[in-house]
Amino acid sequence: MPYHSHFTSVSSVISVAEQFMAKALPKRSENYSEWYNEIVKRADLAENSAVRGCMVIKPYGFAIWEKMQRALDDMFKATGHQNAYFPLFVPKSFLEKEEEHAEGFAKECAVVTHYRLKANPEGGLMVDPNAKLEEELIIRPTSEAVIWNTYKNWIQSWRDLPLLINQWCNIVRWEMRTRLFLRTTEFLWQEGHTAHATEQEAVEETERMLGVYATFAEDWIALPVLKGLKSPNERFAGAIETYCIEALMQDGKALQSGTSHFLGQNFAKAFDVKFVNKENEQEYAWATSWGVSTRLMGALIMAHSDDQGLVLPPKLAPIQVVIIPIYRSPEDLVTISEAVAPIVEELKASGISVKYDDNDNQRSGWKFAEYELRGVPIRLGLGMRDLEAGTVEVARRDNLSKESRPLEGIADHVKTLLNEIQVNIYQKAFKFREDNTYRVDTWDAFKDQIEKGGFIMAHWDGTAETEEKIKEETKATIRCIPLDAVEEVGKCIYSGADSKMRVVFARAY
RNA sequence: CGGGGCGUAGCGCAGUCUGGUAGCGCGCACGGUUCGGGACCGUGAGGUCGGAGGUUCGAAUCCUCUCGCCCCGACCA
Numbered sequence: 001m002p003y004h005s006h007f008t009s010v011s012s013v014i015s016v017a018e019q020f021m022a023k024a025l026p027k028r029s030e031n032y033s034e035w036y037n038e039i040v041k042r043a044d045l046a047e048n049s050a051v052r053g054c055m056v057i058k059p060y061g062f063a064i065w066e067k068m069q070r071a072l073d074d075m076f077k078a079t080g081h082q083n084a085y086f087p088l089f090v091p092k093s094f095l096e097k098e099e100e101h102a103e104g105f106a107k108e109c110a111v112v113t114h115y116r117l118k119a120n121p122e123g124g125l126m127v128d129p130n131a132k133l134e135e136e137l138i139i140r141p142t143s144e145a146v147i148w149n150t151y152k153n154w155i156q157s158w159r160d161l162p163l164l165i166n167q168w169c170n171i172v173r174w175e176m177r178t179r180l181f182l183r184t185t186e187f188l189w190q191e192g193h194t195a196h197a198t199e200q201e202a203v204e205e206t207e208r209m210l211g212v213y214a215t216f217a218e219d220w221i222a223l224p225v226l227k228g229l230k231s232p233n234e235r236f237a238g239a240i241e242t243y244c245i246e247a248l249m250q251d252g253k254a255l256q257s258g259t260s261h262f263l264g265q266n267f268a269k270a271f272d273v274k275f276v277n278k279e280n281e282q283e284y285a286w287a288t289s290w291g292v293s294t295r296l297m298g299a300l301i302m303a304h305s306d307d308q309g310l311v312l313p314p315k316l317a318p319i320q321v322v323i324i325p326i327y328r329s330p331e332d333l334v335t336i337s338e339a340v341a342p343i344v345e346e347l348k349a350s351g352i353s354v355k356y357d358d359n360d361n362q363r364s365g366w367k368f369a370e371y372e373l374r375g376v377p378i379r380l381g382l383g384m385r386d387l388e389a390g391t392v393e394v395a396r397r398d399n400l401s402k403e404s405r406p407l408e409g410i411a412d413h414v415k416t417l418l419n420e421i422q423v424n425i426y427q428k429a430f431k432f433r434e435d436n437t438y439r440v441d442t443w444d445a446f447k448d449q450i451e452k453g454g455f456i457m458a459h460w461d462g463t464a465e466t467e468e469k470i471k472e473e474t475k476a477t478i479r480c481i482p483l484d485a486v487e488e489v490g491k492c493i494y495s496g497a498d499s500k501m502r503v504v505f506a507r508a509y
Numbered sequence: 510c511g512g513g514g515c516g517u518a519g520c521g522c523a524g525u526c527u528g529g530u531a532g533c534g535c536g537c538a539c540g541g542u543u544c545g546g547g548a549c550c551g552u553g554a555g556g557u558c559g560g561a562g563g564u565u566c567g568a569a570u571c572c573u574c575u576c577g578c579c580c581c582g583a584c585c586a
Contacts, residue, residue: 024547033580048578048579050578052577052578107584107585108584108585142586171586173585173586174584175584175585175586176510176582176583176584176585177580177581177582177583177584177585182586183585183586187586189586236586244586255586256586257586258586259586291586292586293586294586295586326544326545327544328543328544329544362547363543363544363546363547363548364544364545364546365544365545365546365547365548366546366547366548367546367547368545368546368547369546369547370547372546373547381545381546383545384545385545386545393545509585509586
């Protein structure tokens, strides 16, 4: 058979299969990244927009982000921070002031050069060449520059410190390639920017906020994270030290999920932010900045979801419980609805978000599949048979189990079960990380393991050259130097030079 | 910027090689039968085939130019 016709027959078989399989997701084991893209779209979280590299976050996805925001914002407030808002535009001259910072972000900035359009003689609109800005405006890739330029006016005395500010906003980084939630040209985040009187205070703040991120990741996203320091190569542009939380995704790749930077006096010096200390001496303020972004949505999806769709931790699920009536006649539906009403009330009174889906357009089987795809933690199914028996079917999304329970006391059971699911999801992810963390001592074993994925704990000689070589040869990067690393004498996996502790390597998003 | 692919109904695609009435599935609307894991039957609406120019009696199909998107690399939270 000639190659050409062979090819044709294969592709037609695939297209027939796809027609039958139209409703199933791609499997993680077969094509992880396609599985991810499909979940994002099919669970109605986000979609690509008409604007290159920019996403539309859809209501269901945004509801999850809002829950994350709420929880994080409460934690920021509890640690003494206030929200404020700074401009979207950063004059180029501001960005230039901190040299390393400028260099680090220069290659990915969107630049505004004009302020007016005019009618194009050939139709449509054109940039008005007479409306050129005297100074270009950069769309913020991060706000250190504009914020420290402002802090100059806010800080005079040690009494003005610490200054603890957070901002929720959008930023733009002109990345070459984008993926929904994981890397988009525009994304949403929060950025905390604090100023302190002493180095020690600033370092404490940096570590405190890293702790907040780790707690949020573990308690809310049910995502176990490693806390650590970035190697100098991976440091934020302009930082003295970058702390991070690193998580392991189901395909064995790492995802940096949050960063907290100790900026020293770099920005205070660049923007001339001085204060008078108690001894009446002029001193530069000490800075931190820290942020998490909509990338956390990507972490949430990739950490827990399965081949049936999204799996949401109850604490972040927009709908925690869905109740589905199973009926034939309209009369049956009325009867079931009457039985469901008090349950809905009781759950709502306990602060549980519950949806009773009595939509008549879809059948129950369709709804089961749909809510599984959307990751709703608990589903209650209630039919006439149940009413007669005084039971309800309780289905868990995390382990796909189902059981029949007495209708009596079901609200209490649901409350308990939501907590149980939250814990179970975390433990599952924790076990996955443990099972996929390897101590490796030889270069051959390293190269072998990096192909299989996971976190690799290995010795490193501490040099940027070695780090760079390892990246070139294996695409693995140092994800972090764990904060809880124990001293251990060893030899660098690559150079054989002396090393005092193991660091974490992985391929990353 | 290098390599590959794709623009045809809201979505997913066939048709292009070999020019001749623009199709299929899903979704949507209406009617009916169904209903404990993504139901079925019937009827119907929906298209400047990415754009511009050219060849031709005739272009989704051939030629030229152009715009856009996706995937793989370099960059990155």
